[in-house]
Amino acid sequence: MSSLVAGSGSTVPLLAVDDLHVEFATRDGLVRAVNGVSFELRAGETIAILGESGSGKSVTAQAIMGILPTPPARITAGSIRLEGRELVGLRERDYRGVRGRQIAMIFQDALSSLNPVTCVGEQIAEMFRIHDGAGHGAAKAAAIEVMERVRIPGAARRYGDYPHQFSGGMRQRIMIAMMIALKPQVLIADEPTTALDVTVQSQIMDLLAELKTEHNMGLILITHDLGVVADVAQHITVMYAGRTMEQGPVDDIYSRPANPYTRGLLESIPNLEAKTGRLPAIQGLPPNLLRIPPGCPYNPRCPLAQEICTHEPAPALLQVEGSHHSACHFAQEVRSYGIHRAVQG
Amino acid sequence: MASTEPSRAESSGSILRVRDLVKNYPIMRGVVFKKQVGTVSAVDGVSFDLAPGQTLALVGESGCGKSTVGRLLVGLERPTSGSVVVDGVDLATLSPKQLLEKRRDIQIILQDPYTSLDPRMTVSSIIGEPFEIHPKSLPQGRTKRQAVAELMDRVGLNPEFLSRYPHQFSGGQRQRIGIARALALRPKIIVADEPVSALDVSIQAQVMNLLMDLRDDFGLSYVFISHDVSVVRQIADEIAVMYLGRVAELGSADQLIARPNHPYTQALLSAVPLPDPIVQRTRERITLGGDLPSPADPPAGCRFHTRCFKAQAICAAEQPVLRPVDGAHVAACHFPEPMYDLAGGGSAR
Ligand SMILES: Nc1ncnc2c1ncn2[C@@H]1O[C@H](COP(=O)(O)OP(=O)(O)O)[C@@H](O)[C@H]1O
Ligand code: SF4
Ligand code: SF4
Ligand SMILES: [Mg+2]
Numbered sequence: 001m002s003s004l005v006a007g008s009g010s011t012v013p014l015l016a017v018d019d020l021h022v023e024f025a026t027r028d029g030l031v032r033a034v035n036g037v038s039f040e041l042r043a044g045e046t047i048a049i050l051g052e053s054g055s056g057k058s059v060t061a062q063a064i065m066g067i068l069p070t071p072p073a074r075i076t077a078g079s080i081r082l083e084g085r086e087l088v089g090l091r092e093r094d095y096r097g098v099r100g101r102q103i104a105m106i107f108q109d110a111l112s113s114l115n116p117v118t119c120v121g122e123q124i125a126e127m128f129r130i131h132d133g134a135g136h137g138a139a140k141a142a143a144i145e146v147m148e149r150v151r152i153p154g155a156a157r158r159y160g161d162y163p164h165q166f167s168g169g170m171r172q173r174i175m176i177a178m179m180i181a182l183k184p185q186v187l188i189a190d191e192p193t194t195a196l197d198v199t200v201q202s203q204i205m206d207l208l209a210e211l212k213t214e215h216n217m218g219l220i221l222i223t224h225d226l227g228v229v230a231d232v233a234q235h236i237t238v239m240y241a242g243r244t245m246e247q248g249p250v251d252d253i254y255s256r257p258a259n260p261y262t263r264g265l266l267e268s269i270p271n272l273e274a275k276t277g278r279l280p281a282i283q284g285l286p287p288n289l290l291r292i293p294p295g296c297p298y299n300p301r302c303p304l305a306q307e308i309c310t311h312e313p314a315p316a317l318l319q320v321e322g323s324h325h326s327a328c329h330f331a332q333e334v335r336s337y338g339i340h341r342a343v344q345g
Numbered sequence: 346m347a348s349t350e351p352s353r354a355e356s357s358g359s360i361l362r363v364r365d366l367v368k369n370y371p372i373m374r375g376v377v378f379k380k381q382v383g384t385v386s387a388v389d390g391v392s393f394d395l396a397p398g399q400t401l402a403l404v405g406e407s408g409c410g411k412s413t414v415g416r417l418l419v420g421l422e423r424p425t426s427g428s429v430v431v432d433g434v435d436l437a438t439l440s441p442k443q444l445l446e447k448r449r450d451i452q453i454i455l456q457d458p459y460t461s462l463d464p465r466m467t468v469s470s471i472i473g474e475p476f477e478i479h480p481k482s483l484p485q486g487r488t489k490r491q492a493v494a495e496l497m498d499r500v501g502l503n504p505e506f507l508s509r510y511p512h513q514f515s516g517g518q519r520q521r522i523g524i525a526r527a528l529a530l531r532p533k534i535i536v537a538d539e540p541v542s543a544l545d546v547s548i549q550a551q552v553m554n555l556l557m558d559l560r561d562d563f564g565l566s567y568v569f570i571s572h573d574v575s576v577v578r579q580i581a582d583e584i585a586v587m588y589l590g591r592v593a594e595l596g597s598a599d600q601l602i603a604r605p606n607h608p609y610t611q612a613l614l615s616a617v618p619l620p621d622p623i624v625q626r627t628r629e630r631i632t633l634g635g636d637l638p639s640p641a642d643p644p645a646g647c648r649f650h651t652r653c654f655k656a657q658a659i660c661a662a663e664q665p666v667l668r669p670v671d672g673a674h675v676a677a678c679h680f681p682e683p684m685y686d687l688a689g690g691g692s693a694r
Binding site: 230250278 | 406407515517545546547548549550551553554557572573574575576578579598599602612613614616617618619620621622623625626630632633635636637688689
């Protein structure tokens with residue numbers, strides 16, 4: 001499914017995150033939230049960043065948006081380049097031209113990101129007034145147009161309604177309308193459907209995919225749910241303890257994972273089709289980011305861990321095949337096992 | 346394939362019998378002189394039976410009334426009408442004191458391990474609190490402390506952490522605290538309301554496995570409430586799909602997922618995201634139009650008719666009742682009809 005561009009490594013990617021490190025200075029010590037995340041995004045491409053809570057997905061997104069609270073946060077290493085332009089270290093004044101206009105972001109909880117005392121139409125229109133310098137009438141017309149575009153029934157009639165008058169799914173559509181208003185090149189969606197019911201979830205995912213194609217945007221979907229992105233993303237980045245564990249084309253990741261963590265995640269998903277009894281759960285808990293274990297951060301939970309996994313530094317993200325990469329000393333072996341999703345028995 | 350299994354509704358061996366449960370909440374307006382301006386119909390005529398050792402799941406999307414049913418079952422709220430019969434005893438016939446006693450038999454686990462535990466209480470006092478209320482239920486020859494330590498051990502918590510506070514535990518561990526507390530009085534039935542929904546997938550699997558083990562070890566019966574059909578599939582013997590306060594379809598988990606008959610169940614199953622890109626790209630999906638109607642103003646007739654892809658004129662006029670489609674498998678639809686392979690194209694056949 002990947003476009004022609006996605007396959008060619010020669011052109012400058014739309015967005016390139018390289019070896020990003022982010023720390024938080026807290027009372028208890030340094031929280032190492034992101035410890036070497038890398039990925040690339042091309043125009044018209046959808047990538048997913050997958051990981052459990054606390055794996056550093058949202059911090060990565062905030063770093064890209066330039067909205068990390070600094071202090072306590074600090075980008076200690078790595079780069080974020082938008083069409084080749086370095087964003088790390090950019091002055092706030094310059095970032096304002098990037099945020100919203102070039103890179104936009106939607107959040108899980110649309111209700112708390114919308115202003116409760118301003119009607120939704122005004123909030124969208126404001127985007128056009130502030131960023132595009134549109135006049136009142138033009139801004140209102142443009143707002144109604146994007147509300148229609150995200151399929152809010154009776155858009156013109158509902159222009160003056162307040163956020164609480166909409167359902168969760170409609171509010172997420174309003175957020176999307178606000179974010180695509182300025183036709184950004186990159187749209188980051190952080191758990192956009194996590195708070196929604198499944199029948200609404202698929203509507204929102206379809207809408208995002210459609211808008212991405214229409215505007216030739218690069219779309220980054222951040223999620224903990226391996227099901228939601230399976231058919232939407234072309235490339236997947238799997239994160240654990242702030243690191244990229246595995247990265248590659250979606251079909252490879254799901255059918256031939258080359259990292260024990262990815263495999264564990266896939267195997268622990270309950271199967272809708274068959275009752276399988278006990279699930280092959282991953283043992284233990286994700287690490288405390290104040291005290292990430294030495295070596296591969298997954299080693300205390302990994303069923304395949306060997307001495308090398310604790311004694312050597314964390315394995316680098318290395319090529320497995322084509323654009324499929326894994327950070328595991330035994331990537332090739334893991335890949336050759338395939339996955340054993342529990343089936344009826 | 347006509348089933349010869351007797352309908353559960355007629356069997357008398359149920360540990361829990363729910364009949365025509367209705368819960369309406371008044372909508373009040375006014376500051377000084379409050380007056381009722383409407384009614385929210387949260388639960389509207391729910392009936393089911395639960396056999397000992399079995400798990401019945403209530404599945405549906407937010408606002409379908411499944412959690413309200415859960416609260417009615419454990420007596421946290423009184424129904425507007427209808428009955429809850431626990432082990433042969435109708436809760437409505439009990440005095441408050443008798444009700445307190447009966448509640449030992451039916452305990453609840455709540456969704457959010459972050460808010461359902463009192464942050465100022467130690468784990469030991471949270472898990473041991475039921476023994477304060479029912480001192481006689483302390484196991485023979487045990488101190489409260491010993492009993493709590495045993496419960497902690499049983500749910501996979503280190504008993505050395507007795508005097509810690511909830512915030513010192515992870516989400517999965519907090520859910521284990523809630524489970525230990527629910528087990529303290531050796532209930533016959535546990536109502537689990539979205540017990541793993543707030544947990545990450547790897548932790549979800551651990552807690553699901555624990556719930557299955559406890560069911561088998563203690564012969565528990567579960568009412569398992571969840572929006573997640575894949576999770577439910579792993580634990581449920583029977584599934585009741587709810588929509589806007591009513592049961593749309595009820596049947597054995599196997600039948601209901603392999604051959605759903607109600608259009609809402611069909612749409613729900615087809616929307617469940619599956620972790621398989623190839624299946625996802627090719628499977629048939631039913632997209633529902635519109636939004637969930639407000640339970641303050643539910644549609645007349647079939648409550649699903651405003652979003653149903655099969656709706657006819659009769660659907661807006663006449664409320665369909667639950668009718669057998671295959672043995673004990675029942676659906677509330679004027680035009681029930683099985684659909685196959687919605688759970689992923691049958692790759693596990
Ligand atoms: N403002 C902050 N101060 C201190 N720690 C933070 C802050 N924001 C995030 N973190 C920490 O960074 C880690 C990664 O968080 P996050 O990116 O939100 O994970 P995810 O989105 O994958 O769930 C977490 O341990 C979190 O506690
Ligand atoms: S490097 Fe070792 S511990 Fe880490 S994932 Fe691979 S096998 Fe497991
Ligand atoms: S009764 Fe009519 S509206 Fe209701 S589910 Fe059946 S076909 Fe659809
Ligand atoms: Mg997050």
